[in-house]
Amino acid sequence: MGGLLYKDFIAIKGKRLVTTFAILTGIFVLLRFLFSNTAAYPNLRVVNDDGDVFTFIDMLLWQGEVMLLWLGGLFSLTFSAKILQCDAKNQTGHYLSALPISKKTFVASKYVFCGILLYVFFSLYEIWHIVACGFMEEGLVLDFSYLFSGIALPFLGTVMVILSIELPLFLVLGRDIAKVIKDGVALCIGLSAIAYLLFGDLNVFSRFDFGIIKTWMNTHTFEVFLVSLLTPPVTLGLYYLSYRIAVRFYHE
Amino acid sequence: MMTQNADQKKDTTIDTTIDKKTEGKRLAIYLVLSFFLAWLWFLLTIGSGETWEDMSNEKQSLVALGMMCPLIAHILTRLITKEGFAMTGKGSMMLGIVFRDRRWIWYLLAFILPWAYTELGNVIGLLLRPETYDPTYYQILDVDRRILFLLPVSALVSGTIGSFGAFGEEGGWRGYMMPKLFSVMGRVPALITGGIIWGLWHAPLTCIGHNFGTDYPGFPYVGILKMCIFCTLVGMMLTVLTEKSGSVWPAVFMHAISNAHPAILQGFINPDKAADTIISSMWSGMLIATALVAALLLLIIKMAPRDGACTL
Numbered sequence: 001m002g003g004l005l006y007k008d009f010i011a012i013k014g015k016r017l018v019t020t021f022a023i024l025t026g027i028f029v030l031l032r033f034l035f036s037n038t039a040a041y042p043n044l045r046v047v048n049d050d051g052d053v054f055t056f057i058d059m060l061l062w063q064g065e066v067m068l069l070w071l072g073g074l075f076s077l078t079f080s081a082k083i084l085q086c087d088a089k090n091q092t093g094h095y096l097s098a099l100p101i102s103k104k105t106f107v108a109s110k111y112v113f114c115g116i117l118l119y120v121f122f123s124l125y126e127i128w129h130i131v132a133c134g135f136m137e138e139g140l141v142l143d144f145s146y147l148f149s150g151i152a153l154p155f156l157g158t159v160m161v162i163l164s165i166e167l168p169l170f171l172v173l174g175r176d177i178a179k180v181i182k183d184g185v186a187l188c189i190g191l192s193a194i195a196y197l198l199f200g201d202l203n204v205f206s207r208f209d210f211g212i213i214k215t216w217m218n219t220h221t222f223e224v225f226l227v228s229l230l231t232p233p234v235t236l237g238l239y240y241l242s243y244r245i246a247v248r249f250y251h252e
Numbered sequence: 253m254m255t256q257n258a259d260q261k262k263d264t265t266i267d268t269t270i271d272k273k274t275e276g277k278r279l280a281i282y283l284v285l286s287f288f289l290a291w292l293w294f295l296l297t298i299g300s301g302e303t304w305e306d307m308s309n310e311k312q313s314l315v316a317l318g319m320m321c322p323l324i325a326h327i328l329t330r331l332i333t334k335e336g337f338a339m340t341g342k343g344s345m346m347l348g349i350v351f352r353d354r355r356w357i358w359y360l361l362a363f364i365l366p367w368a369y370t371e372l373g374n375v376i377g378l379l380l381r382p383e384t385y386d387p388t389y390y391q392i393l394d395v396d397r398r399i400l401f402l403l404p405v406s407a408l409v410s411g412t413i414g415s416f417g418a419f420g421e422e423g424g425w426r427g428y429m430m431p432k433l434f435s436v437m438g439r440v441p442a443l444i445t446g447g448i449i450w451g452l453w454h455a456p457l458t459c460i461g462h463n464f465g466t467d468y469p470g471f472p473y474v475g476i477l478k479m480c481i482f483c484t485l486v487g488m489m490l491t492v493l494t495e496k497s498g499s500v501w502p503a504v505f506m507h508a509i510s511n512a513h514p515a516i517l518q519g520f521i522n523p524d525k526a527a528d529t530i531i532s533s534m535w536s537g538m539l540i541a542t543a544l545v546a547a548l549l550l551l552i553i554k555m556a557p558r559d560g561a562c563t564l
Contacts, residue, residue: 002339002348033296123416127317134297134314142310153413222396229402232409 004101004109005116011086012079021124028064029131035061036135045137053139061132062145068128069152072121073159080114080163081179084170104247107171111243114163122156153228157235164242172249272436278333279432286325286424287453293318294456304461315457319417322424322453329428346427346500358493361549362502365489366510367404369545370538374517377537381526390519400519407514411505418508419500425450425487426494426503443491447484454479464535478535485542486510489549496553 009015035057038045044056086092096106129149136142169178217224297315304312326345330337340348351359378385386392390400399406411418425446433442455476458464464475490503 122413123419126414126416127320130310130313130317133310136310222398225396225399225402225406229406229409232413 001105001109001112004106005113007092008083008086008109008113011083025124025127028061028128032061032131032135038135038137053137055137055139055141058132058136058139058141061136062141062148065125065128065132065145066148069121069125069148069155072118072125073155076114076117076121076156076159077162077166079117080110080166081170081182083110083113084167085175088175103250107243107247107250110167110171111239111246114167115160115239118156118160118163122152125152154231157231160235160239164239168242168246168249171246275432275435278329278335279429279436281332282325282329282424282428282432283449285328286322286429289325290318290321290453291456293321298456298460302460303466304457305465316417318457320420322422322429323420323427324424326424326428340498343431345423346494346498347423349499349501350497355497358497358502359505362493362506363408363509365545365549366506367407367514369541370510370513370515371404371517372545373538373541374515374521375537376540377535378517378521380537384521384523384525386522386525387520389522392522393519395519397519401516403516403518404514407509407512411509411512411514415504415508418511419504422490422494422500422503422507426490427500430491430494443488444484446491447487448480450487451476451480451483454483478539482539482542485539485546488546489542492549492553 035041038055038057041055041057046054048054129145129152133142133145136145166178166182169181173181294315297311297318307315327337329335330345335343338344340346340350390397429449430442430446433446436442437445454462455472458475458479459472460466463479464471466472468474490506493502493506494500
């Protein structure tokens with residue numbers, strides 16, 4: 001298993017990726033420390049009539065944190081396809097059949113690798129979030145940051161669910177067919193979104209009141225707690241189920 | 253023949269000495285880096301005269317990121333000493349996960365033990381100071397009663413997902429320091445020394461009131477001493493889990509869950525009702541419980557058959 005994981009690590013140019021993210025994290029931490037006192041830059045902060053503070057430096061750093069989360073999701077999805085494409089290109093399947101490695105282990109390695117990627121990106125995001133918020137002035141940007149950090153786990157959970165569908169497709173149907181299906185689904189979603197923007201009822205967005213959701217969440221703390229508690233095990237359960245299905249069909 | 257044997261014996265002795273020396277040097281490099289990086293981080297993030305209670309939640313999290321320093325020190329030490337970055341096996345970073353040979357038991361224990369010693373600690377604390385029992389304290393904490401009973405499960409889930417901080421510490425202490433200490437000074441002294449080092453590493457945090465606050469007699473020296481004792485006891489359990497599973501991950505999960513406070517009874521114990529003494533009821537309860545659970549774990553391991561066990 002270790003060897004298979006290392007093979008995939010090489011396939012995504014892991015060493016270069018780790019070095020890049022380590023340097024980026026270092027720069028991010030350095031920037032945060034250099035601009036820790038945002039009050040020292042009065043030209044880069046705005047206070048609205050309600051007294052809420054908006055600091056551009058904090059906003060820029062928060063953008064970095066947001067970018068990292070998007071990159072995490074995007075990379076996880078791209079790399080899952082990439083490691084399987086590399087296997088198809090190098091005919092790894094034929095090579096592995098000569099080694100004492102079962103098909104089950106091969107499939108498991110793909111799931112474990114993608115799981116590790118998600119764990120690493122989530123951890124990295126959390127570190128960036130803590131660093132960004134560490135010296136953040138109380139105000140709108142800090143509120144945004146907390147709001148967004150609440151979305152981080154469901155977002156990566158959604159990526160995990162997408163991987164649960166994508167991995168068996170690539171493993172069982174092969175690269176070419178799976179890619180056609182994946183692109184087809186992505187195109188359908190994209191076209192549906194454009195069609196809705198062109199012909200749909202856009203008043204829905206103007207009627208959307210975030211305050212109602214916030215009030216509901218404050219009055220239903222137990223339900224919110226229960227959902228946040230159950231979502232990770234359920235997502236992991238789906239991921240495991242997908243693995244079992246992939247193993248079964250990959251054998252056949 | 254005898255001369256040849258004597259020569260061989262001499263060679264082996266020399267090899268062991270060199271090994272011990274090398275391991276000792278590596279350990280020294282690691283400890284210097286680990287302490288330097290972490291204490292520098294604490295120095296940079298903690299403002300002068302600031303206590304843990306004065307800090308905002310964001311600032312507390314930033315200071316706590318110092319937990320990553322032992323892992324960074326581990327990686328830097330391996331780069332300096334050119335030991336390589338093997339994931340599994342002897343002398344490795346011990347990052348592999350193996351469930352066969354009944355090693356899954358150690359992962360299960362890692363999930364259960366923090367809840368066991370925290371809750372047992374609360375029970376002992378209540379027995380020592382019954383006046384701290386407050387059936388409505390959870391209302392003061394503004395926690396839903398139903399949520400309170402799900403806290404151990406919540407700690408398990410959140411601890412496992414957000415375990416990067418604990419990974420930062422355990423990747424260094426259990427992944428590098430303990431194997432080196434074992435080879436330098438033997439088992440029992442290593443466990444005690446490892447715990448003391450770990451406790452001392454927390455000293456800057458203890459000095460600003462993390463864990464024990466600032467309002468107790470003998471502050472901060474008594475706090476540092478208490479932290480060393482607590483770290484030795486918990487460190488024993490963490491080291492045993494690492495040793496038996498051959499991986500740092502059970503220790504990581506146990507540490508992370510322990511940090512997430514997996515206790516129901518904390519909603520019924522009002523610490524304000526007890527006067528601050530050198531050894532407060534809650535902490536003495538926690539220390540006794542941790543010692544009991546650690547002793548029980550070591551006893552079970554001693555009595556259990558040796559198959560499936562592995563060494564650091």
